[in-house]
Amino acid sequence: MRSARAAILALALAGLPPAAPAQTDPAKIARAAAQALRxxxxxxxxxxxxxxRVAALTDTIRAYEQGLAALRAGLRRAAIRERAITLELDAQRAELGRLLGVMMGMERAPEALLLHPAGPLGTARAGMLLGEVTPALQAEAEALRARLQEVALMRSLQESxxxxxxxxxxxxxxxxxxxxKAMSERRTLPRRxxxxxxxxxxxxxxxDTxxxxxxxxxxxxxTTAPDGSAPPDFAARKGRLPLPVQATVLRRAGEADAAGVTRPGLVLATRPLAxxxxxxPATIRYRGPLLDYGNVMIxxxxxxxLLVLAGLAQVYGDVGEVLPxxxxxGLMGGADPNRQAVLDPVAATGGDRRTETLYMELRQGGRPVNPSDWFTVTRAATRD
Known part of the structure; x- marks a missing residue:
C-alpha cells in the first residue's frame, strides 16, 4: 500500500522542481566507452x-575492441535496469488504478476530509497523523520520480x-x-x-593429427640465426601470461564438447574479427592451414x-621471425555486426555475441600442459 500511494502522488509531480538526472553505472560505463572510442x-x-605503424595500429585496434566491449556492457546493463524498473511499475498498475478511483471520489467531496466521526478531537488527531505521514509520502514520490527519470535516461542512452x-x-x-597493409609492407623482423x-x-x-x-x-x-638473441625466462611467467585475444572460455582443458571429444587446450570464444x-616474445615455427583447424599459428x-593457436581466419608473419x-x-573470422544488430538484442545479450572460436594449446617437452596453469584465466574471462 505504501509504494502504491507513492505511485499515486507521482501523478502530480509535474509541479515539483526538476530532480537531477540519475547517475547510474550503465550510463557511466557507456559514456566512458564512447569517450574511449573517440x-x-x-x-x-x-x-x-x-x-x-604495426605497433600503433595494434594498440588502436585494442582500444576499439575495449571501447566497443565496454559500450556493449553499458547498453546491456541499461536495458536490464530499464526492464526491471518497468516490470516493477507494471506490477503496481492494478493497485494504482483502484486507489486512483478512491482519490477521485474524495476530491468530489473535499469537505468530508474536515470531519471525523469522533468529533473535533478526532479531526485534530487525524490532521496530526496526516502531517506526519505526508513527508514520508513525499519522499516516496521523489524516489519514484527518480526511477521514472532513470528509465528515460536508459532509453536515451540506448538511442544516443x-x-x-x-x-x-x-x-x-x-x-x-x-x-x-602495414604487415605486408613492414621490414623483415629478426629471425632465429x-x-x-x-x-x-x-x-x-x-x-594426421x-x-x-x-x-x-x-x-x-x-637453426639459430647468428644475430638471434635468447628469449627471456618463459617458465618464470607461469600463471601470469595474458590471453592472446579478448575472449571467454568455452571449454577448459579436458572438458568434453557436445560430441564428447576432449582436448588438452582451451577453447576460447571471441567476437568476429578479433x-x-x-x-x-616468441618465434614463429609454423603458420598456415593445418588439417581441419583452419589457419594455425605455432x-x-x-x-x-610451443604455443598453438588454431582457428584464425588470417595470419601474419613468416616462419622463423622473432615477434615482440x-x-x-592474425585475425579471427566472421564479420562485425551493423549497429542495429547490436542494439536490437541488447536486452538479452548486449550485442555481445562471441561467434568465433580459437583453440589454444601450450606444449612443453613435446607434451601438452594445462594452459589454465600458465595464463591469467580469471572468472571474468570465463564468464559468458
Missing part, C-alpha cells in the same frame, strides 16, 4: 604517420549509442585493414630459425615450449 579514432589518425556504435565499428574495420621447407612440407603430409604435427615440429628443432597477438616462446610481446599474429 580517443581510438584520434589514435587511428595518428597511427597512419607513426614510425612503427547508435551513432557511437556505427563510428566505432567502422573505425575498427578501418584499423584492421590498415594493419593488414631457418626452417627447411621440404622438411616442413613432409611433416605436414605425414601428420595436431598432436603428431606439433610433436614432429618440436623434435625437428631449428585481433590475436602473441602474449610473450609459436615458440622458449626452447622446449603483443605483436599481431
Amino acid at each position: 580517443d581510438a579514432g584520434r589514435a587511428l589518425d595518428a597511427a597512419q604517420g607513426a614510425n612503427d 549509442a547508435a551513432d557511437t556504435l556505427a563510428e566505432g565499428l567502422a573505425g575498427a574495420q578501418q584499423a584492421r585493414t590498415a594493419l593488414s 630459425f631457418a626452417e627447411d621447407p621440404d622438411r616442413l612440407r613432409a611433416l605436414l603430409q605425414g601428420s 595436431l598432436d603428431s604435427f606439433a610433436t614432429g615440429l618440436a623434435s625437428a628443432g631449428g 585481433l590475436v597477438t602473441t602474449p610473450v 609459436l615458440e616462446p622458449a626452447e622446449g615450449y 610481446p603483443g605483436h599481431p599474429v
Whole structure:
C-alpha cells in the first residue's frame, strides 16, 4: 500500500522542481566507452604517420575492441535496469488504478476530509497523523520520480549509442585493414630459425593429427640465426601470461564438447574479427592451414615450449621471425555486426555475441600442459 500511494502522488509531480538526472553505472560505463572510442579514432589518425605503424595500429585496434566491449556492457546493463524498473511499475498498475478511483471520489467531496466521526478531537488527531505521514509520502514520490527519470535516461542512452556504435565499428574495420597493409609492407623482423621447407612440407603430409604435427615440429628443432638473441625466462611467467585475444572460455582443458571429444587446450570464444597477438616474445615455427583447424599459428616462446593457436581466419608473419610481446599474429573470422544488430538484442545479450572460436594449446617437452596453469584465466574471462 505504501509504494502504491507513492505511485499515486507521482501523478502530480509535474509541479515539483526538476530532480537531477540519475547517475547510474550503465550510463557511466557507456559514456566512458564512447569517450574511449573517440580517443581510438584520434589514435587511428595518428597511427597512419607513426614510425612503427604495426605497433600503433595494434594498440588502436585494442582500444576499439575495449571501447566497443565496454559500450556493449553499458547498453546491456541499461536495458536490464530499464526492464526491471518497468516490470516493477507494471506490477503496481492494478493497485494504482483502484486507489486512483478512491482519490477521485474524495476530491468530489473535499469537505468530508474536515470531519471525523469522533468529533473535533478526532479531526485534530487525524490532521496530526496526516502531517506526519505526508513527508514520508513525499519522499516516496521523489524516489519514484527518480526511477521514472532513470528509465528515460536508459532509453536515451540506448538511442544516443547508435551513432557511437556505427563510428566505432567502422573505425575498427578501418584499423584492421590498415594493419593488414602495414604487415605486408613492414621490414623483415629478426629471425632465429631457418626452417627447411621440404622438411616442413613432409611433416605436414605425414601428420594426421595436431598432436603428431606439433610433436614432429618440436623434435625437428631449428637453426639459430647468428644475430638471434635468447628469449627471456618463459617458465618464470607461469600463471601470469595474458590471453592472446579478448575472449571467454568455452571449454577448459579436458572438458568434453557436445560430441564428447576432449582436448588438452582451451577453447576460447571471441567476437568476429578479433585481433590475436602473441602474449610473450616468441618465434614463429609454423603458420598456415593445418588439417581441419583452419589457419594455425605455432609459436615458440622458449626452447622446449610451443604455443598453438588454431582457428584464425588470417595470419601474419613468416616462419622463423622473432615477434615482440603483443605483436599481431592474425585475425579471427566472421564479420562485425551493423549497429542495429547490436542494439536490437541488447536486452538479452548486449550485442555481445562471441561467434568465433580459437583453440589454444601450450606444449612443453613435446607434451601438452594445462594452459589454465600458465595464463591469467580469471572468472571474468570465463564468464559468458
